[in-house]
Amino acid sequence: MTMPDTSLSDTTATSRTDRSATPLLRVRDLSVRFGAVTAVSSVSFDVGKGEVFGVVGESGAGKSATARAIIGLLPPTARLGGSVLYKGEELVGASKARLRKVRGPEIGYVFQDALTALDPVRTIGAQLAEVLAVHRRMPARQALEVAADLLSELKINDPKRTLNAYPHQLSGGMRQRAVIAAALIADPEIIIADEVTSALDVTVQRKVLDLLLGVCSARGAGVIMITHDLGVVAQTCDRVAVLYGGIVAEEADVIGLFDAPRHPYTGALLRSMPRMGESGAFVPIPGSAIQVFGTLNTCPFADRCERAQPRCREALPAETRTPGGSYRCINPLEGMA
Ligand SMILES: Nc1ncnc2c1ncn2[C@@H]1O[C@H](COP(=O)(O)OP(=O)(O)OP(=O)(O)O)[C@@H](O)[C@H]1O
Ligand code: SF4
Ligand SMILES: [Mg+2]
Incomplete structure (x- = not known):
């Protein structure tokens, strides 16, 4: 399996992760x-300092629920279990007040409906300055200077004008x-x-992603890059978890995942993906994504898997560790897709 063109960003060419260190974020069960x-x-999964960690999967795979669980932004009706350790501190069950302090200055987030997240009746500058006032107790004048510098880093040509603008006065790419x-x-x-970037035009998507990663790389920030697009993973991530039916079907470093996927779902995703410079047909995955009810006691991919066996439906396959990650499959691919 050939990796797609990864020339998007020089920040992605090498791993930025020190995996010997304690991870910044440790998600368990x-x-x-x-x-x-x-x-x-x-x-x-773990996310290390400065690492770009991908979470990829089809619609309904549980990507956003995982993200919201990490930062305590699930609706009150949701039931949450397991552990999220941020710098060793348990966030599952943490107080609302503590989670409000973590969200923003410790763990920042941009959600998929982000374009509606801006307040339409306040200027961009007022909204950015408020973040610094709340989390850093920074006076407005200084906050606006910091905001202008950041907008310059994000290649906004006239930051002062943008700070004075209301959201509707900006293009989609600028608003994002x-x-x-x-x-x-x-x-x-x-x-x-x-x-x-999924709400943006394809040509703008690449640029915005590149800018986001550039700023994160310059600051040494880790990134959890959630996407349904393996092309984005190839171009931006160091490691990746492939979600299917709410489980991590496979986790690997990105080169390993593209070169030698072990889980049949990963293999099918790769075959379904158009690749630059290859004329061969890409093969859609038959069937549709699963919605899981109750306790998962089967392989969630069994109905769509060409390698399925009767025992795949007898229990959720255990996690098998590999030198580079893990997979949950009892009849895995041997390596090369
Ligand atoms: N607030 C909610 N109430 C009930 N079910 C929900 C809620 N949010 C998500 N779900 C369900 O949980 C599952 C996972 O949803 P999630 O939003 O995490 O998927 P996703 O991988 O982010 O998908 P997409 O790519 O479409 O954003 C889906 O079956 C979805 O219907
Ligand atoms: S456990 Fe069985 S059904 Fe599930 S992916 Fe592996 S081979 Fe396919
Ligand atoms: Mg989502």
Whole structure:
């Protein structure tokens, strides 16, 4: 399997992670239920300082539920289990007051509906300055200077004018950069970027992603890059977790995942992906994504898997550790896809 062109960003060419160190974020056995629907089951992964960690999967795979669980932004009806350690501090079960202090200056986030996150009746400058007033107790004048510098870093040509603008006066790409600036301005250690560019034109998407990663790389911030697009993973991430039916089907470093996927779902995702410079047909995955009810006691991919065996339906496959990560499959691919 050939990696797609990864020339997007020079920040992605080498791993920025020191994996010998204690991870910044350690997620263990995370589970999220919405009534009878099980959105996330037994999800575990680590994100290191400066690492770009991808979370990829089809719609409904549990990507956003995982992200919201990490920062305590699930609706009150959701049931959350497992552990989220941020610098060794347990966030699952932490007080609302503590979580409000973590969100922003410790863990920043941009959600997929972010374009509606800006207040339409306040200027971009007022909204960015407020973040610094709340989290850093910074006076307005100084906050606006910091905001202007950040907008320059995000390649906004006339930062002062943008700070004085209302959201509707900006193009989609500019508004998205303002939202990203709001997530970055308190200088978090990790940014959760949930489909940050999917609402944008394809040509603008690349540029905005590159700018986001450039700023994070310059500050040494870790990134959780949530996407349904393996092309984005190839171009931006160091490591990746492939989610299916709320479980981590496979976790690996990105080069390993593209070169030698072990989980049949990963293999199918790769075959379904158009690749630059290759004329061969890409093959859609048959069937549709699963919604899980109650406790998952089967492989969630069994109905769509060409390697399925009867025992795949007898229990959730255990996690098998590999030198570079893990997978949950009892009849894995041998290596090369
Ligand atoms: N507030 C909620 N109430 C009930 N069910 C929910 C809620 N939020 C998510 N779900 C369900 O949980 C599952 C996972 O949803 P989630 O939003 O995490 O998926 P996703 O991977 O982010 O998908 P997408 O790519 O479409 O954003 C889905 O089955 C979804 O219907
Ligand atoms: S456990 Fe079985 S059904 Fe699930 S991915 Fe592996 S081979 Fe396919
Ligand atoms: Mg989502």
